[in-house]
Amino acid sequence: MIRRVQDSSPDVLAKVMDLGAREGNVWNEDDLQAVLVHQLHVPLSFDLSSLNEEAGRTVDRLISDGNPPLRCHADLLQHPNPPLELLQLTKQFLKTVLKSRDDLLPRPVAAVLYYATILVAIMRCHERITSLDDKTLMAGFDWALQQPWLDEPTRSVFVEAHGDRPTLPPLGRGQG
Amino acid sequence: MANSNSPGNVSFPTTHWTSVYGVAGNDASSDALGRLLTRYLPALRAHLISIRLKPDLAEDLLQDFILDKVIKGRLISHADHYRGKFRTFLLNVLGNYIISWYRRQASMGRHPKRLTVDLDEGLVSSDGPGPTLAYDLEWARELLDETLRRMEQHLKESGRPEVWGVFTGRLLDPTLHEAEPIAYDVLIQRFGFQSPSQAANAVITGKRMFHRILRSTIGEYARDESEIDEEIRDFRQALEQAGAMNTQMLRKW
Numbered sequence: 163m164i165r166r167v168q169d170s171s172p173d174v175l176a177k178v179m180d181l182g183a184r185e186g187n188v189w190n191e192d193d194l195q196a197v198l199v200h201q202l203h204v205p206l207s208f209d210l211s212s213l214n215e216e217a218g219r220t221v222d223r224l225i226s227d228g229n230p231p232l233r234c235h236a237d238l239l240q241h242p243n244p245p246l247e248l249l250q251l252t253k254q255f256l257k258t259v260l261k262s263r264d265d266l267l268p269r270p271v272a273a274v275l276y277y278a279t280i281l282v283a284i285m286r287c288h289e290r291i292t293s294l295d296d297k298t299l300m301a302g303f304d305w306a307l308q309q310p311w312l313d314e315p316t317r318s319v320f321v322e323a324h325g326d327r328p329t330l331p332p333l334g335r336g337q338g
Numbered sequence: 339m340a341n342s343n344s345p346g347n348v349s350f351p352t353t354h355w356t357s358v359y360g361v362a363g364n365d366a367s368s369d370a371l372g373r374l375l376t377r378y379l380p381a382l383r384a385h386l387i388s389i390r391l392k393p394d395l396a397e398d399l400l401q402d403f404i405l406d407k408v409i410k411g412r413l414i415s416h417a418d419h420y421r422g423k424f425r426t427f428l429l430n431v432l433g434n435y436i437i438s439w440y441r442r443q444a445s446m447g448r449h450p451k452r453l454t455v456d457l458d459e460g461l462v463s464s465d466g467p468g469p470t471l472a473y474d475l476e477w478a479r480e481l482l483d484e485t486l487r488r489m490e491q492h493l494k495e496s497g498r499p500e501v502w503g504v505f506t507g508r509l510l511d512p513t514l515h516e517a518e519p520i521a522y523d524v525l526i527q528r529f530g531f532q533s534p535s536q537a538a539n540a541v542i543t544g545k546r547m548f549h550r551i552l553r554s555t556i557g558e559y560a561r562d563e564s565e566i567d568e569e570i571r572d573f574r575q576a577l578e579q580a581g582a583m584n585t586q587m588l589r590k591w
Contacts, residue, residue, distance in 0.1 A: 166514055167483045172475060172580035177513045178482055179573060182549025188508045188541050193522035197534045200526060204533040264542060266535040 189268050195311035198271045202236035202316070209235075210251050213258070217251050224248045239278055239319055242286065249283045250291050274309060277302045278319050285323060290331040372408055374559055375428075377484060381477035382432060388472035389436075403435050423569075424559040429473060474576035481573070485552045486510070493547070500529035504537065505544030 167178065189197055206225060211218030224245045225232050238244050238252060256276040259267050281303060283291045292299065306312070307320040375382075379400065386396035407413040413431060493502040507520035522537070531537040553566050560566045 167479060167486065170479075170514055172577040174514060175475075175478060175482060176574060176577035176581060178510070179478070179552070179570070179577065181509050181513065182545050182547075182552060184509070184545060188519070189522055189538075190519065196522040196526070200522075200531075201534050208533060209535075264538070266538045268534075271534070 191311070194268060194271055194309075195313060197268055198274065198311065198316065199313050201267060201271060201275065202239070202313070203234050205234055206232065206238060206248065206252070210248075210255050213251065213255055217254075220247060221251060235275065236315060239282055240315055241282075244282060244286060246283060246287045246289055246291070249279055249287065253279045253283075253291050270309065273302070274306045274312065274316065277306045278316055281319055281323050284331060285319075288331055370558075371413060374424075375404060375408055378428075378477055378480050380480055381473050382428070384476035385429065385432065385470075385473040386436075399436065399439055402439065403432060407431060407435065423565065425474075425477060425569075429470070471576055471580055474573065475580045478573040478577060481552070481555060485548065485555050488555065489548055489551050492551070498543075500531070501540045501544045501547070503529055504540040505548065508541060509544065 167175070170178070207218070207221050210221040224247060227245075228237070228241070230237070230241065232238055232241060232244070232248065235252065238248060253276060256272050256279060259272045260269060260276060277299075280290075280292050280294075280299070283289050294302070303320055303323055307317070312320075382400060382403075383396055386399060387393060391399065489505075490502055493499060504525055507525060511517040512519045525531070525537060529537075529540070531540070552570075556566045556569045560569055
C-alpha cells in the first residue's frame with residue numbers, strides 16, 4: 163500500500179506523530195481467539211524457561227516424562243494427570259505476563275490461561291495453586307467461560323468446572 | 339520470553355548542522371544544511387504560497403534563496419550568531435530575504451501586486467491557515483515522511499521486515515488510510531512468529547523505533563533533547579490547530 167503522509171489531514175498526521183507513544187496491546191477483540199490458539203501451541207519450554215534457569219531444567223525434565231506428551235500449553239490443560247509442578251510454573255509464568263507492562267500477551271488471553279491452569283490443578287490434582295479467595299476464583303472462572311472467543315478445548319475446561327462446581331481445596335495447600 | 343533483543347535499540351548517526359557551523363562556507367556545514375533545506379523545501383514553499391505569492395514566483399524566489407543563502411554559504415554565517423530554534427531562524431531569514439527580493443523586483447519595474455494571487459482567483463482563501471501554521475504543518479508532514487522512509491529502509495536493510503510489516507499492518511495503515519488492521523492470523527502466517535510474545539515484541543520494537551527515528555530526525559536541526567521535546571509539542575499544537583480548520587481550505591494550498 164502506498165503511504166499517504168503527503169495527502170493526509172492534520173488530524174491524521176497528529177495521530178501518526180503519536181504512534182510511537184501509543185500504549186496498550188494492538189490486538190483487538192477479533193484477534194483474541196487466534197492469539198489464544200497460537201499461545202496454546204507454544205512449547206512450554208519456550209515460555210517457562212524465561213522464568214529462570216532452574217525452571218527451565220525442571221520443565222525439560224517434566225516434559226520428557228510426560229505421557230501423553232506435554233509439549234505445549236494445550237497438552238497441559240488437556241492432560242489427565244498433569245504434573246502439579248508444571249502447572250505451578252505455568253501459573254507463575256502467566257502471572258508474570260499479567261503484571262508486565264509490555265503487553266506481550268493480551269491481558270484477557272493471559273487471564274483465561276491463568277484461570278484455566280488453576281482450575282486444572284484443582285480438578286485433576288486436587289490442589290490449590292493460588293492464594294486468591296474462593297469468591298474471586300469463582301468469579302474468574304465465570305468470567306473466563308463468558309468470553310466468546312474461547313476455543314472449544316479451553317471452554318471445555320471451564321464447562322467441566324461449571325457443570326460440577328469443584329470443591330475448592332483450602333487455602334494454604336500447594337500455592338505457588 | 340521470546341525475544342531478548344532490546345526493542346528499538348538502534349542509533350542513527352546524523353550530521354547535525356549546528357555542530358559544524360562556525361566556519362562560514364565550510365563544506366560539511368553547507369552539505370548538512372543543504373540536505374535539511376532540500377527536505378523541508380515544501381514547508382518554505384507553503385509559507386510563500388500562504389502569503390499569496392504566485393506559485394511560479396514562489397519557486398523562483400526559493401531557488402534564489404537557496405543559491406544565495408545556502409550555496410554561497412551566507413546562511414551559515416547568520417546561523418553562527420543565532421540562538422533560537424532552527425525553524426524560526428530559517429523563517430526569519432526567509433522573511434528578510436522576501437523583503438529584499440521584493441525591493442529588487444520593484445527596482446526592476448515589477449509591481450509587487452502583480453506578484454501575488456488575488457483572492458478571487460480562488461487559489462488562496464482569506465480564511466486559510468496563517469503563514470506560520472502552513473509552514474509548521476508542511477514541516478511536520480515532511481518530518482513524518484522522512485521518519486517513515488528511514489524506518490522502512492533501516493528495518494529492511496537490517497533484515498527485520500517483520501517489524502515493518504507489523505508496524506504498518508497494525509498501526510500505520512489503519513491510522514493513515516483507516517484500513518482494517520491486518521488480522522493476527524495473517525501476520526503469523528506471513529512472518530512466522532513462533533509465539534504471540536514474538537509478535538507483540540515486533541509491535542513494541544516498531545513503536546519504539548518510530549519514536550527514536552522521529553526524535554533523531556528532529557535532532558538534525560534541534561540543539562538538544564529539550565528542544566526536540568519542544569518541537570514535538572509545537573507540531574502537535576499546529577496539527578491540532580490546523581485540524582480544527584476546514585480541511586477543504588487546507589488542501590487548496
